[in-house]
Amino acid sequence: MGRTLAQKVWEQHVVRRADGEPDLLYIDLHLIHEVTSPQAFEGLRLAGRSVRRPDLTVATEDHNVPTTPGPISDPVSKTQVDTLRANCKEFGVKLFPMGDAEQGIVHIIGPQLGLTQPGMTIVCGDSHTSTHGAFGALSFGIGTSEVEHVMATQTLPLNPFKTMAINIEGELPDGVTSKDIILAVIAKIGTGGGQGYVLEYRGSAVRSMSMEARMTMCNMSIEAGARAGMVAPDQTTFDYLKGRDHAPTGADWDAAVAAWSQLTTDDDAEFDAEVDIDASALTPFVTWGTNPGQGLPLSSNVPDPETFSGENEKAAAQRAIEYMGLTPGTPLREISVDTVFLGSCTNGRIEDLRAAAAIIKGRKVAPGVRMLVVPGSAKVRLQAEAEGLDKVFSDAGAEWRLAGCSMCLGMNPDQLSAGERSASTSNRNFEGRQGKGGRTHLVSPLVAAATAVRGTLSSPADLAPSA
Amino acid sequence: MEKFTQHTGVGVPLRRSNVDTDQIIPAVYLKRVTRTGFEDGLFAAWRGDETFVLNNPAYASGSVLVAGPDFGTGSSREHAVWALMDYGFRVVLSSRFADIFRGNSGKAGLLAAQLRQEDIELLWKLLENEPGTQVTVDLEHRTVTAGEHVFGFQVDDYIRWRLLEGLDDISLTLRHADDITNFESERPSWKPSAAPA
Numbered sequence: 148m149g150r151t152l153a154q155k156v157w158e159q160h161v162v163r164r165a166d167g168e169p170d171l172l173y174i175d176l177h178l179i180h181e182v183t184s185p186q187a188f189e190g191l192r193l194a195g196r197s198v199r200r201p202d203l204t205v206a207t208e209d210h211n212v213p214t215t216p217g218p219i220s221d222p223v224s225k226t227q228v229d230t231l232r233a234n235c236k237e238f239g240v241k242l243f244p245m246g247d248a249e250q251g252i253v254h255i256i257g258p259q260l261g262l263t264q265p266g267m268t269i270v271c272g273d274s275h276t277s278t279h280g281a282f283g284a285l286s287f288g289i290g291t292s293e294v295e296h297v298m299a300t301q302t303l304p305l306n307p308f309k310t311m312a313i314n315i316e317g318e319l320p321d322g323v324t325s326k327d328i329i330l331a332v333i334a335k336i337g338t339g340g341g342q343g344y345v346l347e348y349r350g351s352a353v354r355s356m357s358m359e360a361r362m363t364m365c366n367m368s369i370e371a372g373a374r375a376g377m378v379a380p381d382q383t384t385f386d387y388l389k390g391r392d393h394a395p396t397g398a399d400w401d402a403a404v405a406a407w408s409q410l411t412t413d414d415d416a417e418f419d420a421e422v423d424i425d426a427s428a429l430t431p432f433v434t435w436g437t438n439p440g441q442g443l444p445l446s447s448n449v450p451d452p453e454t455f456s457g458e459n460e461k462a463a464a465q466r467a468i469e470y471m472g473l474t475p476g477t478p479l480r481e482i483s484v485d486t487v488f489l490g491s492c493t494n495g496r497i498e499d500l501r502a503a504a505a506i507i508k509g510r511k512v513a514p515g516v517r518m519l520v521v522p523g524s525a526k527v528r529l530q531a532e533a534e535g536l537d538k539v540f541s542d543a544g545a546e547w548r549l550a551g552c553s554m555c556l557g558m559n560p561d562q563l564s565a566g567e568r569s570a571s572t573s574n575r576n577f578e579g580r581q582g583k584g585g586r587t588h589l590v591s592p593l594v595a596a597a598t599a600v601r602g603t604l605s606s607p608a609d610l611a612p613s614a
Numbered sequence: 615m616e617k618f619t620q621h622t623g624v625g626v627p628l629r630r631s632n633v634d635t636d637q638i639i640p641a642v643y644l645k646r647v648t649r650t651g652f653e654d655g656l657f658a659a660w661r662g663d664e665t666f667v668l669n670n671p672a673y674a675s676g677s678v679l680v681a682g683p684d685f686g687t688g689s690s691r692e693h694a695v696w697a698l699m700d701y702g703f704r705v706v707l708s709s710r711f712a713d714i715f716r717g718n719s720g721k722a723g724l725l726a727a728q729l730r731q732e733d734i735e736l737l738w739k740l741l742e743n744e745p746g747t748q749v750t751v752d753l754e755h756r757t758v759t760a761g762e763h764v765f766g767f768q769v770d771d772y773i774r775w776r777l778l779e780g781l782d783d784i785s786l787t788l789r790h791a792d793d794i795t796n797f798e799s800e801r802p803s804w805k806p807s808a809a810p811a
Contacts, residue, residue: 162797163790169772171790173797175805183691185647194784199794205808211645223645230647241808262806274690274714288714290692292721292783300787302794306770338632339684339710372687374713399804406802438632438687459682463631556641556689575688577636579659 149413151310152379153345156285156410160268162302169304175267175284177297178253179206179240181231182558183272187295188234199301201239205262206231208245209252210558214521214548219245224559238298251524251550254278254492258362259526261391265380265407270297275492275574277368281361282388283380283410285345288369308374309419311344312412315352317427322607324502325360326494326572326591328352328424329367330432330442336422338440341373344420347412348378352426358387359498366493367574370439379411431606433479434576434589436467441576443479445594445606451475470578471586472566479604482588486569487518487599488581489592490548491555494572495523499592500531504539506596506607511543513602518545519561521553545599557582570598615723617780618753621704623677625749625760626667627741633681634688635715639697641689652693653700672745680737680749681708686715686726695722705751707758707767709734720773721783725753727767736763753778 150158163171177200184206191197198204208231211224219225228245235242243249249256254275257263265283270276274288293303313332333340346368353361361378368376378384385404388394395403434442435449441464443450452464452475468475473482489495489503500522512518520540522528528550531537537547554561555573557580563569565584572595576587588604597605643655660666667673679698685708686694695718698706704724709731711719719726729737740760741747750759751767753774758765776783787794 163793167771171787171793173794173801175801176808182644186649186692189647189649196784202807202809210641221645227645227647262808264806267805272690272692274688288690290690290695290714290718290721292692292718296784296787299784300791300794301798302787304772304783304787306772338687339712342710342713369688372684372712393806393808395804395806402802403804438634440632459631462629466630556636558641558645575634575636577634577688579640580636583640583659 149416151412151416151418152283152347152377152410153285153308153310156266156268157307159266169306171302172268172305174270174297174301174303175203176262176269177204178257178269178271178276179204180209180253180273181227182210183291184234184294185227185230186291187298188238190295191298196299198238198240198298203301204240206235206240206242207250207253207256210552210556212245212551213559214551214553214561216549248525251526252492252495252552254366255495255523255527258282259524261388261394264388265384266410270303274369275366277374277376278362278366278492280365280368280375280377281358282384283377283407285375285377287374308345309343311341311346311420311422312418313346313348313422313424315348315350315424315426317352317425319352319426319429322593323429323431324591324593325356325364327429327432328426329364330434330439330589331429332422332424333367333371333439334442336371338370338438339372341368341371344373346371346373346376348376353378354381357498358383359496362496363493367439370574380407431591431594433594433604435471435473435479436464437470437576437578439574439576439589441467442589445479445604447479449473449475449477449479480609481603483603484516484570484598485567486563487516487595488554488569488571488573489519489595490521490523490553491573492523493574494592495521495527497527497530499572500527500536503592503596504536506593507543507545507599508539510600512545512599516599516602518599519548519554520545521548522550524550554581556580570595570604615780615782618723618725618777620750620752620754621677622748622750623704624673624675625678625680625737625741625747626673626676627738628667628679628681629738631682632684632687635686635691635694636688638686638694639691644691644693649696650700652697656697656701670745675702677702677704678749678751679703679706680734680741681706683708683710683731685711687712690714692718692722695719695724699724707734707737720770720776723777725751725769725777727751727758727769729758729765729767733765
């Protein structure tokens with residue numbers, strides 16, 4: 148029987164296999180940031196161990212960094228970043244610090260540098276490591292104990308994942324993006340539906356997507372409970388990689404492309420589960436609740452908890468609606484927001500900024516609405532500024548910021564205050580995620596831009612023609 | 615890691631599904647660089663609510679958390695496991711755990727034991743009717759005992775073995791350092807390196 152893409156990549160990385168034990172898997176690239184690494188470095192120090200492959204390890208500062216110019220004002224945040232710097236120096240790990248042209252959110256800079264390549268195993272102490280699967284890499288988030296394990300051994304003991312095909316056929320309608328697809332997938336299979344699986348996104352809709360759109364989709368695989376999401380590499384992947392700093396060159400490039408081209412699921416391979424999505428039937432999708440599975444098409448109303456099956460589901464919906472301060476039956480389009488956040492490892496890339504800017508251009512952010520635009524990396528910011536996108540956003544009344552994780556999780560000063568409501572292009576609408584008491588609706592960059600203009604959850608189709 | 619064979623302690627009914635790691639410990643508590651002292655961040659937002667279960671003195675000394683399905687979803691932060699352990703929990707029972715959380719628990723020495731949802735519901739009723747009820751979790755025999763009830767639970771065989779033996783993962787892997795070196799000698803030369811080209 149044939150093998151799936153995930154199985155092929157797995158098999159290429161098995162260092163050791165023994166009965167009754169997990170496989171020992173080699174890790175090609177270990178990405179590090181300041182939040183989940185200090186205790187791992189400390190563990191190495193206590194045991195007298197070194198980082199086995201500093202040349203396969205890259206660090207950046209992203210979670211704590213302020214997005215306004217100047218140093219970190221919170222002393223605790225500053226200590227964490229200083230600790231990363233000292234650790235990287237001590238253990239010989241390459242670091243892209245604040246102010247560096249390559250600094251940015253860890254999942255944005257890997258692809259940008261060409262470090263993320265097909266067929267690799269990539270890990271990071273961050274659940275959105277699934278992003279890198281867009282290149283056909285097997286890439287997943289790990290905890291701090293595992294971070295230490297990878298530092299010390301460049302391997303991880305793991306039990307094989309099951310595989311689930313997400314078949315997305317058809318052409319996406321105008322105004323519908325890969326963010327809407329993934330929100331629809333999560334609503335369909337639930338936040339636990341992908342548990343134990345690697346999702347492989349397949350089908351004509353995926354093949355016609357840009358690398359950045361694929362990254363957005365793979366990024367949120369974890370929100371469906373899956374550790375990883377993957378897309379088989381193709382010409383789009385190779386074109387994206389060619390010429391990047393760490394991409395192979397010359398004869399190495401040819402050898403690499405030959406190897407990468409083998410990384411497709413065999414026709415006779417069988418997935419453990421399959422889900423079908425009709426891309427042509429999708430419309431803009433937003434969340435109404437407090438987990439990413441609680442989403443609906445923007446044209447819907449806030450659901451009535453009584454319509455959910457099972458007591459636990461009813462109670463969960465009731466609790467979410469109360470936390471969100473919503474009333475069942477209210478059209479989602481009538482929900483007004485205080486803040487719009489455009490950014491994060493989900494939607495903080497240049498194409499996201501371009502798409503939102505195209506909507507914002509010549510329009511104004513609605514009175515009383517704060518719009519934050521946070522590029523995912525310093526490179527994305529510089530590119531956007533070269534294209535004049537910063538001016539488009541500033542002219543509309545939005546705030547143009549420096550790169551970082553920012554309001555996705557509010558570890559820096561960019562936070563919602565209690566009761567404040569956001570439309571956010573990030574990945575999690577958990578209670579308090581963007582600030583204690585804050586309320587989050589997850590949306591695409593297009594919906595974010597239209598919402599900023601109208602002040603209520605909206606799609607570009609809801610906007611009057613711009614002047 | 616400390617060995618885990620059997621544990622008896624007060625059961626705490628947490629009647630919620632989808633308890634994500636942002637709820638277990640919010641991001642603002644993750645700025646520390648230490649490995650301990652995270653108990654103040656545990657369920658920080660919910661502990662402000664006086665009706666929250668841990669604010670009931672009968673449960674305050676609890677060490678066996680009985681939670682709804684999809685416990686530990688979201689962020690990979692191992693701080694969630696540390697916060698639970700720093701507070702005093704040794705076991706979490708749920709009908710479904712998020713993968714990363716389950717893995718982190720096994721590494722840090724917290725037992726994440728999977729029960730059937732109907733057994734969780736029964737435990738909830740029992741613990742709510744008689745707050746302070748002791749629950750015994752036996753890893754050797756994979757059983758949970760509360761009052762006259764005995765439930766079986768599932769746990770990964772390898773994690774169970776490591777917990778029973780109290781073994782450190784890294785030392786186990788380093789026994790196979792030669793295999794790692796051999797594998798490295800055969801990696802394609804075009805694989806990327808973080809070192810400048």
